[in-house]
Amino acid sequence: MKTLYIKSSPRGERSKSIELWNHIIEKIWWEVIHLDLFNSYIPFLSEWVIAYNYWFGEYEWLSSEDKKIADVQKEYIDQIKSSDNIVIAAPMWNFWLPGALKTWFDLVLKINDTFAIENWNYIWLVKNIKKTIVVWARWWKYIDTPFAPYDNLTGPINLLLWFIWLEAKNFWLEWVNYASWEQLALESLNIKGEIDSFIAA
């Protein structure tokens, strides 16, 4: 069994989403593939790589810079296709997800590789993932509050995952910079308990 762990906060030891993520690592002892988005090559798709992805060009025609993009795109897709579980740790940034995570999605949601469209039918090509977990941290409280409509993250991130047929379980740590240290520790403990129950199920 392999688990792909994706970190999308650059805050290292200070990161609350990574704290939850570390908790999951301790629980799942299978082989782990680490992908730290802020310390990895996560390029934007270029004009010629998009053309290549949509069959308007051959790999050999790409420049060495574009080949690097196409190669790393393949590497990230291979990571997904060779994993049994995916765990993503992410902060909320400006009501949305960090750009590095969105760029990773732009690379891995690839036609005829992770999904296909045939005769106007949508086909999912990622069939190996058993569990997908997203652990989030954010400053404010959105769940069950009047601020829920400002949460432009939970819906879209789940939609991006669903695009390749991954149904994620989300765990949110809220009020990160607002709650007292004791409140936060308690909340974090509660969420870790929920994570444990989900993993054990």
Ligand SMILES: Cc1cc2nc3c(=O)[nH]c(=O)nc-3n(C[C@H](O)[C@H](O)[C@H](O)COP(=O)(O)O)c2cc1C
């Ligand atoms: C650039 C930036 C934008 C942020 N935008 C929001 C936001 O829109 N809503 C929110 O609740 N918190 C926001 N925060 C606070 C973070 O979500 C919070 O610090 C969280 O703990 C970050 O996750 P991490 O601890 O895993 O890095 C923002 C933080 C940064 C650095």
